[in-house]
Amino acid sequence: METTLILLKPDTVQRWLIGQIISRFENKGLKIIWMKMMNLSEEIINEHYDFLADKPFFPKIKSYMTSAPVVAMAVSWTNVIKTVRILTWATNPAEALPGSIRWDFALTIDWNVIHASDSEETAQIELKRFFKEWEITNYTKISDETVG
Numbered sequence: 558m559e560t561t562l563i564l565l566k567p568d569t570v571q572r573w574l575i576g577q578i579i580s581r582f583e584n585k586g587l588k589i590i591w592m593k594m595m596n597l598s599e600e601i602i603n604e605h606y607d608f609l610a611d612k613p614f615f616p617k618i619k620s621y622m623t624s625a626p627v628v629a630m631a632v633s634w635t636n637v638i639k640t641v642r643i644l645t646w647a648t649n650p651a652e653a654l655p656g657s658i659r660w661d662f663a664l665t666i667d668w669n670v671i672h673a674s675d676s677e678e679t680a681q682i683e684l685k686r687f688f689k690e691w692e693i694t695n696y697t698k699i700s701d702e703t704v705g
């Protein structure tokens with residue numbers, strides 16, 4: 558099983574969308590193994606968006622990501638990284654597919670409601686970044702047996 562990091566961003570929290578977006582993952586049968594609401598420090602934002610530090614929109618990302626808490630989640634399933642990226646779709650909601658989370662909920666590329674790890678390697682780094690006290694919630698879901 559793979560695990561990925563998902564962040565429900567401040568606009569999701571502000572717009573009462575937390576439940577609707579989590580439902581997308583539950584409806585798909587993915588296994589939530591960790592979830593917490595947290596305020597992001599400048600340090601964690603600098604680390605998480607280091608690859609965008611020289612972009613003109615970086616200050617906007619910082620003020621957006623500190624404008625309200627985020628909900629950080631670790632979600633597991635076979636091929637979960639690809640599955641979640643399909644559910645989420647393009648960074649820019651204008652380029653997302655109808656029915657995807659970003660098409661259905663996101664307003665703009667700046668306020669795009671969700672972050673999801675883009676590869677297994679990134680997921681490992683991001684999970685450790687957001688869950689320093691990394692302890693996967695250990696429970697068996699009845700559907701676990703169906704996953705190879």
Ligand code: CMP
Pocket residue numbers: 609614618648666667668669671672673
């Ligand atoms: P995310 O998937 O969290 O990764 C990088 C974030 O930068 C992206 O979502 C957007 O919220 C944000 N962003 C803002 N403007 C841009 C842009 N022009 N191109 C790419 N990402 C942008």
